Each structure stands twice: as C-alpha cells, then as structure tokens.
Amino acid sequence: xxxxxxxxxxxxxxxxxxxxxxxxxxxxxxxxxxxxxxxxxxxxxxxxxxxxxxxxxxxxxxxxxxxxxxxxxxxxxxxxxxxxxxxxxxxxxxxxxxxxxxxxxxxxxxxxxxxxxxxxxxxxxxxxxxxxxxxxxxxxxxxxxxxxxxxxxxxxxxxxxxxxxxxxxxxxxxxxxxxxxxxxxxxxxxxxxxxxxxxxxxxxxxxxxxxxxxxxxxxxxxxxxxxxxxxxxxxxxxxxxxxxxxxxxxxxxxxxxxxxxxxxxxxxxxxxx
Numbered sequence: 210x211x212x213x214x215x216x217x218x219x220x221x222x223x224x225x226x227x228x229x230x231x232x233x234x235x236x237x238x239x240x241x242x243x244x245x246x247x248x249x250x251x252x253x254x255x256x257x258x259x260x261x262x263x264x265x266x267x268x269x270x271x272x273x274x275x276x277x278x279x280x281x282x283x284x285x286x287x288x289x290x291x292x293x294x295x296x297x298x299x300x301x302x303x304x305x306x307x308x309x310x311x312x313x314x315x316x317x318x319x320x321x322x323x324x325x326x327x328x329x330x331x332x333x334x335x336x337x338x339x340x341x342x343x344x345x346x347x348x349x350x351x352x353x354x355x356x357x358x359x360x361x362x363x364x365x366x367x368x369x370x371x372x373x374x375x376x377x378x379x380x381x382x383x384x385x386x387x388x389x390x391x392x393x394x395x396x397x398x399x400x401x402x403x404x405x406x407x408x409x410x411x412x413x414x415x416x417x418x419x420x421x422x423x424x425x426x427x428x429x430x431x432x433x434x435x436x437x438x439x440x441x442x443x444x445x446x447x448x449x450x451x452x453x454x455x456x457x458x459x460x461x462x463x464x465x466x467x468x469x470x471x472x473x474x475x476x477x478x479x480x481x482x
Contacts, residue, residue, distance in 0.1 A: 344375070
C-alpha cells in the first residue's frame, strides 16, 4: 500500500516539498535525477509508465482526481497532501492544478533512443521555447514517430512547461538529448535515417518531395530555433531541405505548426508504402 500523508497538509517549508521545489530548475533536476510532472494528464501517464516516486496533491485536487490517487496507491507511490501555497511553489503555471508527481528523468542515451531503427524521428536543434518543444513532442508521438532528440542548446525536455505542452507524450516515446549536434546527425544517419530539414527560405517544398516519393523513406526531420532557424553548417549536412508551402497570405508558420505539417507528411507517405 502507498503511504498517504493526510493529517496536517505539508507546507512550502516541509523538507520534502522544499526538496521537490528544487526540481523546478534545470540544475536541481540534473542533480537529483528527477523532475516534476504537473496536472492530471501528465500524472496519469507518469503513473501508467512507472516513473513516479512521490505525489503531492491538494484537498481540492484530490477530490477531482480520486482515480489517480487510487492508481498511486496500487503503484505504492507515496501520496502527500499539501497546502495550496505549497502546490503553487511546485508549479510553473499561473493557475496551479494542485497535483504534482516527482518522477525519474526519462531521457535515454542517444544510441538507445535510435536502437529500434525508427522510421520517423524529430530532431530539435537549438529550440528554446519549452511550449514549442513540448508541442512538437506531442505531435511526433501522434504521428507515430519513434523518437524525439533534443540537440544543441535546446530546452530541457523535463522543463515543466515542456512536459505540460506534451500532454503526457514525453512518457510515450524515447527522448534523447545531446549538446553535440554533429554527433546527433551522424547517429541518425547511421541508424538509416535521411536527414531532412524544415526551412522556410528554400525553393523546394513538401509537395515536390511527396511527388518524388522521398518522404516514404526513413526520415529524421530536423527543426531549428524559432528565432534563427538552422545554421548554414547544419543545413549543409542535410540530405534535403524543404519548406512548407503557404497557399494563403500568412507570412509563415510557427515551429510547432510547421513541425506538425512535416511530421504528418512523412507519416502519411510511409504508411502508404
């Protein structure tokens, strides 16, 4: 049975809450080897995949999520009731949801993430916005990708906003991270993947690539930062560089929207072959 700490809800000064609060920062996560997953959906997926050590919950959130507390008990996870102020300290949102799990870090070594010979992979290079990174992870999961790789100076996949934006997808598929972009690209190519970059400033577009059938091949889609895109050096390492065609008057698509179009184009092409 789990240990449910109910009488006298923990405050922000309780040592276990204070220790968990350190996990809102990257340095704290890396030192402890753990991160926080906030919200019912993220906690549900974390419990399902066996990553949870502790669960902090307010009285109100416990009433809304009785099924999750029951699941935590079955998984022998320690459940601790906390004050609203303590929950707020564990949250990175304006309106905390009142339920937060302490989880093991979920990233894997690069070789492990690619070991199953995935046919579709998303590579994020220098992506700073955690909401975009989490949304691309969610899209990659929905499109059936086999891995997501965070390369270069990219946001931590365990960042609270990134985890929330993924709506649990961080627990569904292999995640890897490496600051060495050339190593990531070499590993993808060694795994049998074509390197295809998304870039809005080239002539060749997705429609042409679909017509030639090249998107049906195992592909690592490479996406750059929101502000600067991919460097000339990275683009020079690609097998192909494509833009999303714009049929209307919009100047461009944001990163997450462009990634969704590209990943689904690749997924559809692969499913037809």
